[in-house]
Amino acid sequence: MDIDDAGVRKIAALARLALSDEELALQREGLQRILAYVKRLDELDTRDVLPTSHVLDMHQPFRPDEVGPTLSTEEALANAPRSDGESFVVPQVIQGAS
Amino acid sequence: MNQERPLHRSSVRELRDAVASGERSAEEVTRAHLDRIRETDGDWNAFIHVADDAALAAAQAVDQRRSAGEPARALEGVPVAIKDQIVTKGIPTTAGSRMLKGFVPPYDATVVERLRAAGAIIIGKTNQDEFAMGSSNENSAHGPCANPWDGTRVPGGSSGGSAAAVAGGQVPLALGTDTGGSIRQPASLCGVVGLKPTYGRVSRRGAIAFASSLDQIGPLGRTVEDVALGLEVLAGADSRDSTCSTEPVQDYSAQIEEGIAGLRVGLPEEYFGEGIEPGVLDSVREGVRRLEAEGAVVQPVRLPHTEYSIATYYLLATAEASSNLARYDGIRYGHRAEGEDLGLEELYAQTRAEGFGPEVRRRIMLGTFALSSGYYDAFYDKAQRVRTLIRDDFVAAFEQVDVLATPTSPVVAFPRGSRVDDPLQMYLMDIFTLSASLAGLPGISVPCGFSDGLPVGLQLLAAPLQESMLLRAARAHERQFADAGAWPGEGGP
Numbered sequence: 001m002d003i004d005d006a007g008v009r010k011i012a013a014l015a016r017l018a019l020s021d022e023e024l025a026l027q028r029e030g031l032q033r034i035l036a037y038v039k040r041l042d043e044l045d046t047r048d049v050l051p052t053s054h055v056l057d058m059h060q061p062f063r064p065d066e067v068g069p070t071l072s073t074e075e076a077l078a079n080a081p082r083s084d085g086e087s088f089v090v091p092q093v094i095q096g097a098s
Numbered sequence: 099m100n101q102e103r104p105l106h107r108s109s110v111r112e113l114r115d116a117v118a119s120g121e122r123s124a125e126e127v128t129r130a131h132l133d134r135i136r137e138t139d140g141d142w143n144a145f146i147h148v149a150d151d152a153a154l155a156a157a158q159a160v161d162q163r164r165s166a167g168e169p170a171r172a173l174e175g176v177p178v179a180i181k182d183q184i185v186t187k188g189i190p191t192t193a194g195s196r197m198l199k200g201f202v203p204p205y206d207a208t209v210v211e212r213l214r215a216a217g218a219i220i221i222g223k224t225n226q227d228e229f230a231m232g233s234s235n236e237n238s239a240h241g242p243c244a245n246p247w248d249g250t251r252v253p254g255g256s257s258g259g260s261a262a263a264v265a266g267g268q269v270p271l272a273l274g275t276d277t278g279g280s281i282r283q284p285a286s287l288c289g290v291v292g293l294k295p296t297y298g299r300v301s302r303r304g305a306i307a308f309a310s311s312l313d314q315i316g317p318l319g320r321t322v323e324d325v326a327l328g329l330e331v332l333a334g335a336d337s338r339d340s341t342c343s344t345e346p347v348q349d350y351s352a353q354i355e356e357g358i359a360g361l362r363v364g365l366p367e368e369y370f371g372e373g374i375e376p377g378v379l380d381s382v383r384e385g386v387r388r389l390e391a392e393g394a395v396v397q398p399v400r401l402p403h404t405e406y407s408i409a410t411y412y413l414l415a416t417a418e419a420s421s422n423l424a425r426y427d428g429i430r431y432g433h434r435a436e437g438e439d440l441g442l443e444e445l446y447a448q449t450r451a452e453g454f455g456p457e458v459r460r461r462i463m464l465g466t467f468a469l470s471s472g473y474y475d476a477f478y479d480k481a482q483r484v485r486t487l488i489r490d491d492f493v494a495a496f497e498q499v500d501v502l503a504t505p506t507s508p509v510v511a512f513p514r515g516s517r518v519d520d521p522l523q524m525y526l527m528d529i530f531t532l533s534a535s536l537a538g539l540p541g542i543s544v545p546c547g548f549s550d551g552l553p554v555g556l557q558l559l560a561a562p563l564q565e566s567m568l569l570r571a572a573r574a575h576e577r578q579f580a581d582a583g584a585w586p587g588e589g590g591p
Contacts, residue, residue: 046480046487050483093441
């Protein structure tokens with residue numbers, strides 16, 4: 001199938017991946033190649049076949065709703081690239097706030 | 099145990115028994131393996147992180163328990179390496195990615211908790227393809243890993259470091275993860291035993307998620323018994339993993355010698371066709387004859403949808419990966435792009451472009467495409483329906499036979515750099531391992547011969563939760579295989 005540059009940019013935006021022009025061309029070529037390959041699935045008539053999302057015949061197990069140990073703030077922040085000791089630091093998202 | 103042989107050439111069973119009897123200390127055993135890693139890993143790069151100090155402290159704690167007269171546990175004093183895809187408290191865990199450089203997990207995966215509770219010594223973290231995406235260990239931010247049988251060749255992937263570490267005597271036992279063949283294929287290419295248990299047999303809490311409907315943790319070792327001993331510790335229900343089976347765990351290691359007289363072994367015609375190296379085919383056929391010599395009855399079977407497994411797998415696994423890897427955003431942990439003027443959306447996009455390697459970005463793109471509005475039905479939903487057909491093939495086959503025998507990989511270990519430029523060609527090599535993953539079946543790869551001096555693996559597959567039968571068949575083959583346990587560089591063919 002054909003996928004154009006705008007289509008690749010849209011997928012990259014959905015995936016939150018910055019794309020250089022060079023990589024855009026590579027990704028487009030790679031996607032086209034694999035999509036051409038996977039189209040072989042169309043040879044199969046699956047109208048009367050149910051999809052499998054999960055291989056186990058399982059039910060959702062329940063457990064008692066009890067308070068257990070959780071990470072301390074210090075532990076939760078230990079791997080953060082930016083924090084102020086109490087919170088993760090992110091770029092300002094609300095314009096006009098101080 | 100054999101006093102002539104270096105300690106690092108001992109099996110899990112031998113080491114455990116030597117520590118349990120007091121013949122060896124856990125510290126002595128651990129030091130021997132740390133020395134072996136120091137001597138060899140400059141060449142192999144099987145480890146991303148060696149936890150020397152923590153391992154020695156754990157070994158000393160084991161020795162104190164022994165002197166206090168506490169009963170010996172299942173893996174008392176046995177060094178174990180953990181694939182870097184699995185989190186280890188206080189030991190850096192990167193999944194082979196720049197994205198997680200420097201990440202130190204605040205908790206142990208359930209399998210790591212269980213290993214520690216069984217007396218095992220966590221030696222370090224093994225190299226792998228980034229986020230378990232690859233078949234050659236060449237997609238690692240830590241650099242490629244060598245195959246101990248030939249340093250210019252790949253160990254397979256994605257659990258390449260675990261397979262190489264076991265093959266080269268750096269550890270007797272290692273954990274891998276298998277989403278589409280990532281335990282079985284490197285086990286085949288490195289000449290060791292690798293088991294992917296039934297989906298849900300082993301808890302995945304703490305395994306960094308790649309494709310959640312497929313991922314499974316399993317052991318790699320040099321003997322079938324060692325892998326059985328590992329599975330006994332790893333398997334079983336976990337209230338913190340809702341996909342984990344509550345079926346009872348069996349005494350796998352006690353059952354492996356029970357024999358396979360009358361066992362019905364199916365050879366799927368689709369797995370013995372074109373594209374297999376002749377030397378691989380010859381060795382696998384030899385392996386099948388060994389099963390017959392042990393009393394198995396061999397017959398052909400059909401798995402007619404095999405040719406669709408690669409397309410199905412790469413749509414479903416990438417779709418799930420694109421969702422699972424959305425968590426890497428540069429905020430709570432992991433890599434973060436620099437730049438004071440980056441807005442939040444730009445920070446996400448830049449962080450992810452920098453942190454993920456090319457193959458991971460490629461798969462996120464494909465998965466995002468397959469799930470995106472307008473394409474979902476034609477790609478993702480279609481693949482889920484074909485997955486049902488692939489699964490039904492196995493259900494029908496297991497009405498006729500107990501075990502399936504196939505090649506694990508169509509090729510032996512290939513030279514590093516020879517296949518990296520063509521992702522699709524790399525995917526095609528997973529043809530024999532993907533179907534069983536899609537069906538959630540247990541599978542094991544055992545060494546069955548050599549082609550041009552490089553190991554060949556025989557894959558055995560069984561119905562869900564039939565690990566005991568699978569291990570019994572693997573052990574029967576091992577009994578008949580004169581080169582079982584051969585070491586790289588000596589005694590080989």
